[in-house]
Amino acid sequence: MWDAVLARFERQAPASVMARLALERAMPATWIDEVFETHRQRQYPRELLFSTVVELMSLVS
Structure with missing residues (x-):
């Protein structure tokens, strides 16, 4: 799940x-x-x- 978000942002917002x-x-x-x-x-x-909930919340914040 995190890999999809990372791939989307790695070129546009490397600092983030x-x-x-x-x-x-x-x-x-x-x-x-x-x-x-x-x-x-x-x-x-x-x-x-709980760690999964934290990961999911970080994806939408």
């Missing part, structure tokens, strides 16, 4: 692509899921992991 890649490396999906597990209260994962 580099910033996104830096965020992806700084906040890997496993870390995001660990933070969710540590700090969740009544929330729980269903079919989507």
